[in-house]
Amino acid sequence: MQPRNVSMSGAVDLSAVKAAAEAKQKAEQARAQRAAAQSDGGQQAAQVSLVIDVDEAGFERDVIQRSAEVPVVIDFWADWCQPCKQLSPILERLAAEYGGRFVLAKIDVDANQMLFQQFGVQGIPAVFAVIAGQALPLFQGAAPEPQVRQVLDQLIAAAEQRFGIVGAPVDPDQAQAVAEAQQAVPAVPDNPALAAAHAALDSGDLGGAITAYENVLSDEPANEEAKLGLAQAQLLSRVRDVDAERVRKDAAERPDDIAAQLAVADLDLLGGHVEDAFGRLVGAVQRSVGDDRDTARVRLLELFEVVGAEDPRVVAARGALARVLF
Template sequence: MSETPQPAGTRGAVDLSSVSGLPSAAPAGAGASGAPEAPAAPADGGRPAVPEGLVVQVDATNLQSSLNRTLQVPGVLVLWSSAHPQTLELVDTVTRVAASLEGRVLVLVADLSAEPELLQAFQPLLVQAFGQPTVPATFGLLQGQPVPLFPGMQPESEVRAVLDQLLQAAVQNGITGRVELTPVPGAPEDDELPPLHQAAYDAIEAGDYAAAVAAYEQALAENPKDHDAELGLAQVRLLERAGSVDVNAARAAAAADPTDIDAAVTVADLDVLGGHVEDAFTRLLDLVRSTAGEDRDRVRTHLLDLFAVVGNHDERVRKGRTALMSALF
């Protein structure tokens, strides 16, 4: 029996469509075609040109169909206001980062000043997420569910780090679809993924985690500094470990004996997949403090693997690394 994984950042998320009384997200496979695509931005005015298909302009008529598209492809929703033109800069930043991710993220954009119905719909969500109806504001979308990312303006480096975390959560939940993009006319074509990375993605989509592990391991053997392969390997190994776990037995064993390392590391894996990242880290940190020798080294190594899965930019990982150093020394 395997535990149904949930996105690492979606605890407490609400059904976005419910705030406006719209029907909830349709089942997987529901038609999402017909949602108007934003045309590539003009080159003049300093705005970035983007591949057609990457950005959807959301209005009251296509909100539901736009949400449905994130059933298979991770999405990022940017709320801005034409009454405050400076907020358009965040749209450009998010779009530029998403364009570099080669279709792994769909960008949804909503101008709340131009769409009073959307303003009314999103106000409760903004208050719940950030304490006030602020714009600009950015949410991740996984299977139609919003994940608060950040309010206000952010530099490109921070946006990239946050979207990396969103993609990690998406992979953990098997949301690995891509947007079919049409390159901007006259723009240089993006390089294709390295063959071994493409093989790993194809294997993940097919549910063949062993093949994905083999592809990433071969990529690292050929280039030990391949950070993307290292990150992908950590994520797929987690999915592979958790795939055949008897959840009830593992949790019962961990509860009966908190010093049972096998049970502890298994439950920590399940906690990360279920979004209980802090619980996973705390469980293993407690074991680091109470063990020694090979046992301590095994727990420490597993904890470092989970740090890699969650991502070094995550604040929980930063705190976890500090706590680990304290526990070790």
């Protein structure tokens, strides 16, 4: 079964501009639904299972749909995998400890080869997350618990800040009350100027999209959705007509050519090689001086906007940039 609306390219999904806003609205509705259901039932909601076994048939329901309300962490494992037997108990224990702030979905790779291939898993154990239908690789291998805990904390923060998604225990017996509450939640009105910018981006009118997002930001400088859209439109505009093979050859032959390094970083990011793009630009900042150094630094900050400020890879790259600069 093909997972719908899932980015398999390092979570740099160029449809995420609208997805973030829609996910925030759905998350707000879900919270209102839970509150209404609890009120109607007169009891505290009971906790559903926080660790579930997922197969290809149930992936849409158990992962994609559920990720609109709570971050879903996916543990790719196999019975013969010894490192998996070290990592899985840690993830399961933390799922219980975190009490509904994320759900752990366990996928046996031997029984679900299609999902294994679609996520591009190179080896197991491998841990991904899905937030609002967007896939994000977290880590591979049997990481120690402190590292796992740190990654989960960053994931939960990103889910709340970027998408407005906050997991919470839900009583499955109150499903009918939840459905009724959903109808009572008013829709959040659209921003016409932002909708026009999205439409331009969707149609491939990159110049129009850039202008439209800039217009939104001139009136609302803090509009995060417009910032993300502008960064994505600019990235697509830069790479639209480039010869990827020539660009990579130039960058390899001229490591001190800032323009060449920036062009390859754009290609890497668009292809989902986020750490490679960030590492290349941090290295360019470290090697250069003056205007070249500032140009590389500014481009790196622009790419941070594309991925999202709370993404763990952005957090790590910001730290690396700070060490280089200071």
